[in-house]
Amino acid sequence: MTGVMYAFATLGPALGYIIGGQMLNVYVDFNRVDSSRVSITPEDPRWVGAWWVSFLVGSSAFLMIAVPISMYGVELPTAKTVRETRVSEMHGDDGTYISSLAGHSRSLRNLPIALLQIIRIPPFLPIALAGASEGIITSGFATFMPKYIQNQFGVTAGWASMLTGFMVVPGAAGGQFTGGYIAKKLQLKVQGCLRVAIIACIICLIMAAALWTKCKFDRIAGITLPYSNRTNDNLPELITECNSHCGCNTEFYEPVCDKTSKIQYFSPCHAGCDTMSSDGKFYSQCTCVPVDPITNSSTVAVGKCESDCHLLYIFLPFIFILIFLTFMPSPPVVSATLRCIHESQRTTGIGLKWLIVRLLGTVPGPIFFGAVIDSTCVIWRENCSEKASCWIYNNSNMSRNFFILFIVVKAFSMIAFMTAYRLYKLPVDMKVRYSVGSAEVTVVESPSEHDAISSHDVLADKSLVI
Structure with a gap:
C-alpha cells in the first residue's frame, strides 16, 4: 500500500x-500578443514560454480537490485492526x-x-x-x-x-x-x-x-575558439578588430551560424554583419566571417549551428x-x-x-x-555593467x-x-497477548522469535496485540 x-x-x-513542457512551446504573452507576429521560435535562447498557465491551472485544481479531501475521516476503517495486529x-x-x-x-x-x-x-x-x-x-x-x-x-x-x-x-x-x-x-x-x-x-x-x-561545446567565436583575424589581445574576448566599430554587448543573445565553417557567433553584431535579408533569416557583409570562395560572400544564418551529437x-x-x-x-x-x-x-x-x-x-x-x-x-547577460543571467555555459x-x-x-x-x-537495536523483549475467544494469554517473545513473527502469520481465531 x-x-x-x-x-x-x-x-x-x-x-x-510533461504538460508544463508543452506550455513552454507557447509564447509567454499569447493572450496579449498575436503569436504569428513573434519572430523568434522556441529554439531561440530569447524565447520565453507560457510558464504562468501551469500555475493558474494547478491552483484552480487544488481548490477543487480540497473540498472532497476535507470530507475524509480522521482514519480509515481498518486502521484500528492494523494497529492492534502490529508487532512493536x-x-x-x-x-x-x-x-x-x-x-x-x-x-x-x-x-x-x-x-x-x-x-x-x-x-x-x-x-x-x-x-x-x-x-x-x-x-x-x-x-x-x-x-x-x-x-x-x-x-x-x-x-x-x-x-x-x-x-x-x-x-x-x-x-x-x-x-x-x-x-x-x-x-x-x-x-x-x-x-x-x-x-x-x-x-x-x-x-x-x-x-x-x-x-x-559549440564552436563559438571568441569563446571556445579565437577569431581568425584577431591581433589585439587587449580587447575583450568577444571583441576584435573586425567588430570593434559595431559597439557590441552581451545584453541580447542572437546566435548566428556560418554554415561553411560551422562556427557560431554570439550575435550578428559580433560577426560584424551590416545587412539583414528581407525574410530576416540571413545576414550578409559580415566582416568577421571568412568569405565563401563559391558564393564570394560572407553570410551567416540566424540561429545556432546544428549539432550532430546523439x-x-x-x-x-x-x-x-x-x-x-x-x-x-x-x-x-x-x-x-x-x-x-x-x-x-x-x-x-x-x-x-x-x-x-x-x-x-x-x-x-x-x-x-x-x-x-x-x-x-x-558569458553573462550584462545590464548596466551588472551580471543578470547566463547566456552560455561550459x-x-x-x-x-x-x-x-x-x-x-x-x-x-x-x-x-x-x-x-x-x-538500531531490536526490542529487548516483547509482551504479546494472544486472544482465543474470551481467554487471553500474555507471552514474552525473544528478539529472534520476534523476527519470525508477522501479523500475516496469526491464525483466523487469534489476534496478536502489543
Whole structure:
C-alpha cells in the first residue's frame, strides 16, 4: 500500500513536467500578443514560454480537490485492526518506554520534551539527515534537470522539460512502487528496510558516471575558439578588430551560424554583419566571417549551428535508472522511521523528520544546484555593467560539477543509512497477548522469535496485540 501511495504521489509532478513542457512551446504573452507576429521560435535562447498557465491551472485544481479531501475521516476503517495486529519494532524497547511518557500530556508546552525524546532515539537522526541529503538531490534535479538537458544536448526548453517528465513518470513512480513491494513481499523489518536504502545508494554512486555524458561545446567565436583575424589581445574576448566599430554587448543573445565553417557567433553584431535579408533569416557583409570562395560572400544564418551529437538518447536510460534507484528506498525508509518510534509519537516524529528534510534538504537543494550551474557560466547577460543571467555555459564544467555534487551528497546518504543500521537495536523483549475467544494469554517473545513473527502469520481465531 505504501508503494502504491508513493507511486501515485510521484505521478502528479511527473505529469506536470510533461504538460508544463508543452506550455513552454507557447509564447509567454499569447493572450496579449498575436503569436504569428513573434519572430523568434522556441529554439531561440530569447524565447520565453507560457510558464504562468501551469500555475493558474494547478491552483484552480487544488481548490477543487480540497473540498472532497476535507470530507475524509480522521482514519480509515481498518486502521484500528492494523494497529492492534502490529508487532512493536521500536528501537531497544524493553517495555518501560510507555511508563516514561506518563504525565506528559499532548500540550504545546510539552512539545520540546516530546521532540527531545524522538531525537534521542539513535536511528532517527541519521535517517532524517539521510532524507535531507536525498532531498537535496531530488529537489535540485527536479528544478534544474530540464535546464541541464537543454544546455548539455542543445534541445529546446519545452522538449527538455518533457524528456524530464518522461523519465520521472516511470522512474520515480516505478521506483517507489518497487520499494514498497519489496518491503511487503520480503516482510522486511527495520534493518532490512535500511539495507535496501544502502544497496540503492551504492548502485547510484556507480551509475552517477552517466553525468559525464555530454555533447561537445559549440564552436563559438571568441569563446571556445579565437577569431581568425584577431591581433589585439587587449580587447575583450568577444571583441576584435573586425567588430570593434559595431559597439557590441552581451545584453541580447542572437546566435548566428556560418554554415561553411560551422562556427557560431554570439550575435550578428559580433560577426560584424551590416545587412539583414528581407525574410530576416540571413545576414550578409559580415566582416568577421571568412568569405565563401563559391558564393564570394560572407553570410551567416540566424540561429545556432546544428549539432550532430546523439548522446542524449544514451544519457536518458542511465538517468532513468538513477531516478528509479533514488526513489526506490523511500517507502522502506518511511516504514523504518515509523517502526523505530513509539506509536504514540509517530505523528510528531514524522513531522520532525520532514522539518529536517525540508530545512536541510529540499529548500537549500535548488540553491546548491543553481550555484553549481552559475559557476560554469561563460558569458553573462550584462545590464548596466551588472551580471543578470547566463547566456552560455561550459558543458564540461557543468558535467563535472553535477557529478561531484551528486557523489558527495549520495555518499553522505549512504553513510547516514549505514549509521542508522548500526545504531538500531531490536526490542529487548516483547509482551504479546494472544486472544482465543474470551481467554487471553500474555507471552514474552525473544528478539529472534520476534523476527519470525508477522501479523500475516496469526491464525483466523487469534489476534496478536502489543
